[in-house]
Amino acid sequence: MSLVNILHMNAGDGESSYANNSLIQENGIRQAVPFLKHMIKGLANHVVFSDRFTFADLGCSSGTNTLLVASNIIDTVQEVCDENDRKVPQFQVCLNDLFGNDFNTIFKLLPDFYAKLKKEKGESFGPCFVSAVPGSFYGRIFPDQSLHLVHSANSNHWLSQVPQGLESNGSNICMARASPPDVYQAYRNQFHTDFTKFLQMRSDEVVRGGSMILTFLARGVADPSNDDCCALLELLGQSLVDMMKEVHIVFSDPNLNSDTKII
Ligand SMILES: C[S@@+](CC[C@H](N)C(=O)[O-])C[C@H]1O[C@@H](n2cnc3c(N)ncnc32)[C@H](O)[C@@H]1O
Structure with missing residues (x-):
């Protein structure tokens, strides 16, 4: 069976769920907020999003991080609109992850999310429409030119498949210090293929002048x-x-x- 049909983070909100074990990822999302602000300010100058602002969070998983991203983006767009004396648009929030993702846990958080938006921003705000888009971000998941902003955090390092040519990797489960050079090359090739595909797909889906912000953990040194x-x-x-x-x-x-x- 293909990996995209079976992979998922631990569902629910129990002790071992992703929702309860994603603090490092949450920190990364919070650290990216200044970059998000900078980018959305740029978008306001170049893209017409006066009626509707559509954004996607790719590899959204399930839990509080998912709606934290949505809140950060909505707050920032509102701030930029206020600064530019513009009407705040309606929001279309598209949450993407693989087919096995626990979207139900997100749906159960939505009543509180909508209520909080209303309370903080007033009855006339938005409205905001959240929907789930299951599928692999290595394929097309949105219509042509339909997204103003693509966000993805902690997800782009997930490869679409186990790289080919790992026979010499012994009992290692990934690139390890003892791995031979061809194993490093196999991982590099797979990432290159996948990331190129990811960019190609998004280039069709994002409106002209739209933006993308990708956050993921990286090494501090070149040596893998x-x-x-x-x-x-x-x-x-x-x-x-x-x-x-x-x-x-x-x-x-x-x-x-x-x-x-x-x-
Ligand atoms: C570490 S979680 C990050 C979740 C969330 N963005 C955060 O920062 O807390 C990585 C997520 O990417 C999803 N993912 C991995 N490969 C994917 C793909 N090809 N298409 C869509 N989602 C994918 C996984 O299912 C998982 O939920």
Whole structure:
């Protein structure tokens, strides 16, 4: 089965949910606000969004971070409109993630979100229409020239597939310090292919003069084998290998009969 059909963050709002374990990502979103402001100010000068402002959050996941992004963008557009003596537009908020994403948890937060907007901004504000757009951002997910702003946080490092040519990577679960150069190259190639596709798709979907803001964690050094990048994931990989040796992890293959397990 294709990865895009099965990958998702932990659903709900329980202890191990993504919603309750995404503080680092939330910090990144908050740190990007000054850049968002700068960009939306630029948009107001170049793009006509007097009636409607449509934006998409790609890889929105589910939880408070999702609506934090929407609030930040709405607040900023309102601020820019007020500064320029313009009428605040209606907002169309398009939340995108993969098909398995827990959109229901977001929907349940919407009544409070809408009520808060009304309370803070008054009855005549907006209105704001939130909708979900399931699908992979490596394909087309919006009509031609339909978005004024694309936002994506902590998502662009997700590749569309496991890179080809990782046979020499031993028991590593990702690029590791011990990985040979061809493994680094395989990851680089996959990212290049995916990111190029991502940009091509968005170039059709964004209106002329529209903008895009992408936030993601990056290494502080160029060397991909540096501790900065690999250390944590290597520890995780090592733990998985240890658990497998102790037979705590069982990979079952649905194509085999129920008694057969691959360990
Ligand atoms: C780490 S979460 C980030 C969520 C949220 N933006 C935040 O900053 O808290 C990455 C999200 O990207 C989504 N994602 C990964 N690949 C994707 C793709 N090809 N298309 C759409 N969403 C994708 C994942 O399902 C996941 O919800």
